[in-house]
Structure formats: C-alpha cells, structure tokens
Amino acid sequence: MSATATKKAGFGSVLWDYLTTVDHKKIAILYLIGGFFFFILGGLEAMLVRIQLIQPDNNFVSAQFYNELITMHGTTMIFLAAMPLLLALMNIAMPLQIGARDVAFPFVNALGFWLFLIGGIVLNISWFTGGAPDAGWTAYTPLSIFSEGHGLDYYSIGLQIAGFGTLMGGINFLVTVITMRAPGMTMMRMPLFSWTTFIASVLILFAFPALTVGLFLLTFDRLFGANFFDPSMGGNVVIWEHLFWIFGHPEVYILILPAFGVFSEVIPTFSKKRLFGYSSMVFATVLIAFLGFMVWAHHMFTVGLGPIANSIFAIATMAIAVPTGIKIFNWLFTMWGGTLRFTSPMLFALGFIPSFTIGGMTGVMLGAAAADFQYHDTYFVIAHFHYVIVGGTVFGIFAGLIYWWPKMFGKVLNEKMNHWFFWLFFIGFHLTFFLQHFLGLMGMPRRYWVFLEGQGLDLFNFISTIGAFFMAAGTILFMYNIVWTAMKEPKASGDPWDGRTLEWAVSSPPPHYNFKQLPLVRGLDPLWIEKTEGNGKMQPAEPLGDIHMPNNTIIPLIMSIGLGIAGMGIIYQVDNPMWWIVAVIGFIIFFGSMAVRSLKDDLGHHIHKEDLEKEGDGSNG
Amino acid sequence: MVDQNYSTNQTEKDLFYKEKKKEEMKHQVVTFAMMIIFTLIAFGIVMADVSKMFTIPIIIVLAIVQVGFQFFYFMHMSNEGHTWPVTMIFSGIFAAFLTVLALTTIVWWG
Numbered sequence: 063m064s065a066t067a068t069k070k071a072g073f074g075s076v077l078w079d080y081l082t083t084v085d086h087k088k089i090a091i092l093y094l095i096g097g098f099f100f101f102i103l104g105g106l107e108a109m110l111v112r113i114q115l116i117q118p119d120n121n122f123v124s125a126q127f128y129n130e131l132i133t134m135h136g137t138t139m140i141f142l143a144a145m146p147l148l149l150a151l152m153n154i155a156m157p158l159q160i161g162a163r164d165v166a167f168p169f170v171n172a173l174g175f176w177l178f179l180i181g182g183i184v185l186n187i188s189w190f191t192g193g194a195p196d197a198g199w200t201a202y203t204p205l206s207i208f209s210e211g212h213g214l215d216y217y218s219i220g221l222q223i224a225g226f227g228t229l230m231g232g233i234n235f236l237v238t239v240i241t242m243r244a245p246g247m248t249m250m251r252m253p254l255f256s257w258t259t260f261i262a263s264v265l266i267l268f269a270f271p272a273l274t275v276g277l278f279l280l281t282f283d284r285l286f287g288a289n290f291f292d293p294s295m296g297g298n299v300v301i302w303e304h305l306f307w308i309f310g311h312p313e314v315y316i317l318i319l320p321a322f323g324v325f326s327e328v329i330p331t332f333s334k335k336r337l338f339g340y341s342s343m344v345f346a347t348v349l350i351a352f353l354g355f356m357v358w359a360h361h362m363f364t365v366g367l368g369p370i371a372n373s374i375f376a377i378a379t380m381a382i383a384v385p386t387g388i389k390i391f392n393w394l395f396t397m398w399g400g401t402l403r404f405t406s407p408m409l410f411a412l413g414f415i416p417s418f419t420i421g422g423m424t425g426v427m428l429g430a431a432a433a434d435f436q437y438h439d440t441y442f443v444i445a446h447f448h449y450v451i452v453g454g455t456v457f458g459i460f461a462g463l464i465y466w467w468p469k470m471f472g473k474v475l476n477e478k479m480n481h482w483f484f485w486l487f488f489i490g491f492h493l494t495f496f497l498q499h500f501l502g503l504m505g506m507p508r509r510y511w512v513f514l515e516g517q518g519l520d521l522f523n524f525i526s527t528i529g530a531f532f533m534a535a536g537t538i539l540f541m542y543n544i545v546w547t548a549m550k551e552p553k554a555s556g557d558p559w560d561g562r563t564l565e566w567a568v569s570s571p572p573p574h575y576n577f578k579q580l581p582l583v584r585g586l587d588p589l590w591i592e593k594t595e596g597n598g599k600m601q602p603a604e605p606l607g608d609i610h611m612p613n614n615t616i617i618p619l620i621m622s623i624g625l626g627i628a629g630m631g632i633i634y635q636v637d638n639p640m641w642w643i644v645a646v647i648g649f650i651i652f653f654g655s656m657a658v659r660s661l662k663d664d665l666g667h668h669i670h671k672e673d674l675e676k677e678g679d680g681s682n683g
Numbered sequence: 684m685v686d687q688n689y690s691t692n693q694t695e696k697d698l699f700y701k702e703k704k705k706e707e708m709k710h711q712v713v714t715f716a717m718m719i720i721f722t723l724i725a726f727g728i729v730m731a732d733v734s735k736m737f738t739i740p741i742i743i744v745l746a747i748v749q750v751g752f753q754f755f756y757f758m759h760m761s762n763e764g765h766t767w768p769v770t771m772i773f774s775g776i777f778a779a780f781l782t783v784l785a786l787t788t789i790v791w792w793g
Binding site: 236264308359 | 767771774775778781782785786788789790
C-alpha cells in the first residue's frame, strides 16, 4: 500500500481502511474524531446547564432533565472526551518520540478504541430510551441504586465497556515504552510526554480495576438483586464512594499528567532551550502518581471518617502541591532567557500556568479538612475542578492538538485563527469559572436546578453564562479552522516548529512504518543534538532491511459491537427475560471473534527493502 | 588451531551452563519441597484446631512466602531482565495493600 494508492482511493475504501486499521497514527485520528464528538456533546450539555442558570428561577429545562444534563456532562467530559483526546495525543506522539514503528500490541490498540466508542454510544443511547443517568457523574449510592428507569444501568454498562478499552490502552502503552524504545533511547533520555504517558498508563493499570469492581457491584445491585450497597441487608453505601474515588483520584492525575507532558514539549520547543530540570520533572511526575493513590478520601471529608483519617488524607493532599510546584517552576525556568516564540500552542502553555496555579491553590484550600466542611458541595468545588481540568487538561489537549496537528494531517492549522480561538477560549474560561469561586463562598450549592432571586447570586451567574458562550464561540472557530486548513493551507514540512524530539525527524504525516531505519539516539532531545552537532538528520542505528508490519483487521470492531449488544441485553433483561437472547447473541459475537483471532494465524506482512529504497530517504523534507 | 580454540571455549561454556542449570534445578527442587511442607503445615494447623488468633496470621505469612517462591523461583523473576515486571508487581501490591488497609481501618473499624 504505497502513498499514491491511498491518495486515489475512494470514500468507501478509506472508510474500510479506518475501520480495520491497526496503525497507531490512524487510531490517533479515530480517537481524535471520537473524543472531539463527545467533547462537543458534553459542551452542548454544559451550555444547556449554563442557560438554565442565566437567571433566577429559570424554567428553561425541567429539574429531571437538568439532573441528566449535569450527570452526562461530567461523565462525557471525563470518560468520553478528555481521556480519548489524550489517548489520541499519546497514540500519535509517543511511538514516534521513542523511535518505535508502532505500539507493542497494534490489535489491542484498535480494540481499545472501538471499546471506548461502543461504550460511549451505549451510554448515550440512554437519551433516546427514557432518560439518561441522573445521579451525578459520581453516581453515589444509595441515590444511584434507587434512581428509576434504566439511566444508571446505561451508566454502569457503558462505562464498564469504555473502561475495558482504556485499561487495554494503558497496558499497551506500558509495554510499548518498556520494550520498544529505539537504540540509545534510555528511560532518562525519553521526552517528557512519553514519560507522562508511561506514568499515566501505570495509573490506568492500577486505578481502573477499582472502577471496574465498583461498577460490577453497582450492576449486580441494580440488575441482579445483590445488596452490596444496601445497609438493611448488611451492605454499606460508603463502599461505593471509596471504590469510586480510589479510582477517581488517580483518574484526575491520568488526565493532568499527559497535559503536563504536552507543556513540557511545547515550552522547550518555543523557548529554544532544553527543558529545565529534566530529571526533577521525571521525579515529580512519579511522585505525583505515587501520592495520587493516597489522597482519595479528601473527596469524602464530610462523610464522617473521623478526625484522624481526615488529617492523614489532608496532609497527603497538600504534599502533592510540592511536586506540582517543582513542575511549575521548571517550566518558568525553561522560558527564562529563552528565545520565545508566541505560537498558539505556546499561548495555551502560557495561559495554562496561571490558570492551573489558581486551581492548585484552591485545591490546597479544599484539602484543608476543617475548611472543606464550608466548601463542600458548593460552586467553590465546581470552580476548583474546572480550573484544573479546563485550565490544565483541556488547554493541554488543545496545545497538543495544534502542536502535533501536522504529524496527524500533514498541515499546520491556521495560526491567526488559533490565536483568536485561544483568546476567546481563555477569556471565556475565566469569565465562566472565576466568579463561581465567589458564588460558592456565598453558599450557592452545586447540582441545584434553580437558585432564588435576591440572594446576590444573579449577576455572577449571568456573567458566568456569558463566559460559556465565549468558550463555545472559540470552539466553533477551532472547528471552522480545521475545515479551512484542510482546504486552504499548504502541506507542512516534517519539522514545521523547529522541533527537538524524534517525531520531527520524519515526514508529516509519517510513512506508516514511521522510521525506515530505526534512529540512533545520542541523548535527550535527539533531533536537536543532530541539528547542533550533526547534519540535522538522525543517524540510522540499523542497515536498511525488510520491515515487519501487522495486517489490518476488522475483528476489533466486531468484538466491540458484540460486547455492546451484550450490554444492551443485560440492561433490559430485568424487564423481559427475552432480552437474554440479545445478550447471548452479543456474547457469542464477542467470544466468537476472540476465538477467530486466537485460532487463525495472522503473521502480518513485510515491506521489502527494494520498495523502501524506491521511496526516497523518508526523513524531513 | 582456530577450530581447537573455539571448541575448548565451547566446552568451557557448556560446562558453565551445565553447572548453572544444576544449581537452578537444585533451587527448584528445594523450593518445591518447601512449598509442599508449607502447605502441610497450613493444613496441619487448621486440623489441629488451635486458636484463631494464632492460625490466621501463620497461614497468611506462609501464603506470602509461597507467593514469593512462586514469583522468584518458578516464574524466574530473580533472573536478569525482570526489573520492570518486579517493579510493576510491587507497585500493584502496594496500591492494593494501601487500599485494603485504609478501607478496613476507616470503614469497618472506624
């Protein structure tokens, strides 16, 4: 399959190519499309929430629909938007950065994506079948046990399927980083984005099982008559909160660490300096991951764990501010004395530093257990986590998308429009969420459908809603830019940003085998070393030879669809046992495709040396 | 001459590996025997019907030692090139231990 053949292919064959792909670069594009779709969906839900709150006693949506909106906004944004978009960045950049030809398990990579997509679709089918989940994105028991209809069943089954996908993605990246680094790429020469991908994958591996267990218990309580969370039968409602947050707190570090990684790539590139304090950055990342497992109960200070437990978790929480502070100062020192270029990824990085620092500061405030009794379940909490998730993760995602866009699509997004996008989004973000700190301190509780007139909450809520429209306008501009760039912008070179790491040593987009010959890595920022001390091109570490690549396969998609069908059957079998037939059919498809995959040898194909020689030198043009 | 050198080297190498294999086999047999003994002890304590406060900790300790044997001798985790699996297994054990410890202390005892 040469480049010319794909160029002339019709729509049908391109679609088939993407449905069957196991190439990490194409899976990155799939993750981007899936994640961005759910980002828009979650954004629409947020807009409806903000319109409802634009004035006191508003009647824009009903109370029940409002509950569904806030639940689905949170669930969608965390599981179906932020994580897949980060996985898109990891998929496009990490294998290239460590000098690998693909991830360790390309089949599992594809399976991970399709499971996420099917899980997300199952969850969102609930909108059309009598009501979405309505117990908040945390689905606290006993509310989630007694919630009527099938909303919470969709929540547990949908997230379970999507969670399988994420877990597989995490294990895949772990193995890739450990086993597939190019010659000379030691762990301590790895770019920081690859490091944060690695550490985030460790967190996925250890944190997601807690969610899996929690969701299983919830599923069995709701659908199969178990009583794990029913105190009258010897169950315990608080167990859910523990399981959820044992997963949930590492989850927020899964979201933020890759964003830290993006900024650690963007800031050195556009400061023309190597990252300040590389080893302390690695250390801080590992330390954040380590501490991240010991702080989950700070979400539960008001549950009544007692003063000793509260103090332990409060101190552990505040300790996390130390490694995070190390990172903030390292970024500042990287810029110090550098030759700064204010490109749009750099603007997002610059906007991130103060925004995230504010979020971190309110985080320490919330971490003080005694004070938390005042802040708990108010808009102060909402403001805090939007400052860290939007100001950290979303800014990181946009910085990364714009930065690696040429690697994905071969074109640099229009810079002028991206500057407008940044300013609209940045101003809108602060307008929306800054005042929510004060709304919270004034006593406005979260998750309430309406607020009353004459309590001093009107003006700030109004301004907050206006800010949300700014963010929406920015996002629409970004989407327009995507289309405009695809049609009007010229093709980008392999290295449009004057980059420092290996991904910029290949063409944009890279050939599907990535590196014709695996590169020899001589230190941190390998391409920069070759630019300053060599001839600007990576030296090969191996003679030109046949390249072994995996074959495309449709099995991951069929497998995921099977699991989705089985999930639907499980959800509805409580109404009518006939639904078991659907569930069984789904499981037959699921295990059948597993059997086909296991029994049929698929040894992949070779790209021959002679064909590689014909295709030019493959380095940046 | 060259061939001769090569062959002496080869025999030395073979000897070395033979010795190493013998050593490894000895370890395997010893640990296997010890695991059987441990299992017998565990069953013995339960059958002897001594106090629970004595039985439970002993069984748990024996189990942990057996898991260690399993990892290091039968799954060759002590051999070279197993640093990453060892690190990951221990971090996993650490995370699980921490979780169980915290849950038991603050949910059931607290």
